[in-house]
Amino acid sequence: MKRSNTKRNRWQDHYSRRAKKEKFPARSVYKLQEIQRKYNLIKKGDKVLDLGCSPGSWLLLAAKLTGAGGRVVGVDLQPVSIEIPSNARVYKADILSINDEFFRSEGQDFNIILSDMAPATSGSKHVDSARSFNLCQAALSIAQNMLIPGGSFVCKIFQGEDFKAFSDSVKSSFNKTRIFKPQSSRKASREIYIIGLGKK
Ligand SMILES: C[S@@+](CC[C@H](N)C(=O)[O-])C[C@H]1O[C@@H](n2cnc3c(N)ncnc32)[C@H](O)[C@@H]1O
Secondary structure (H helix, E strand, C coil), X not given: CHHHHHHHHHHHHHHHHHHHHCCCCCCCHHHHHHHHHHHCCXXXXXXXXXXXXXXXXXXXXXXXXXXXXXXXXXXXXXXXXXXXXXXXEEEECCCCCCCHHHHHCCCCCEEEEEECCCCCCCCCHHHHHHHHHHHHHHHHHHHHHHEEEEEEEEEEEECCCCHHHHHHHHHHHEEEEEEECCCCCCCCCCEEEEEEEEEC
């Protein structure tokens, strides 16, 4: 027990130190970096929606990748802890109660929708994966409405009994789907990313 805690702490320290050095507010940035390296989803000039964007690591990386001609819109229950890049905008809102009207002013022509949303953990695996599934369904519904045809979707889910149902829903809306576990995600963590490529 002690050994694995120590190993886990070392792992966390490594990515946290690196994030601090590279001026990202959270080590989660390395998960998106790995996804980007493998799938090259975010391109210059793209319009990206980042659901669950706080504290702002993915938002910073996405803003850098899209460049001055791109746009990144972030949404979270919590405020971000970063200086918002000039090509980005952040809304404080609950994805579970947001309606499409909210985004109307941002258009429905996103190239990529990212969801790194995670529920507040309860200590019960069953409850946490059910909450994660709810967030994923809300993110997928937004993706179905707001992505351009051919657009991509990246969604974190806690693996649980609803995983297959969610993965099947993504499959029905996208030409291809991929399941990705970044190396920078702890092996013991049940989080995994479902990637939808080519929105139908
Ligand atoms: C793991 S953090 C995201 C980290 C972020 N990708 C980054 O790199 O900085 C998960 C986020 O999901 C947000 N979240 C959870 N439920 C949400 C909801 N219903 N609506 C909006 N955001 C939510 C949390 O507030 C939290 O900031």
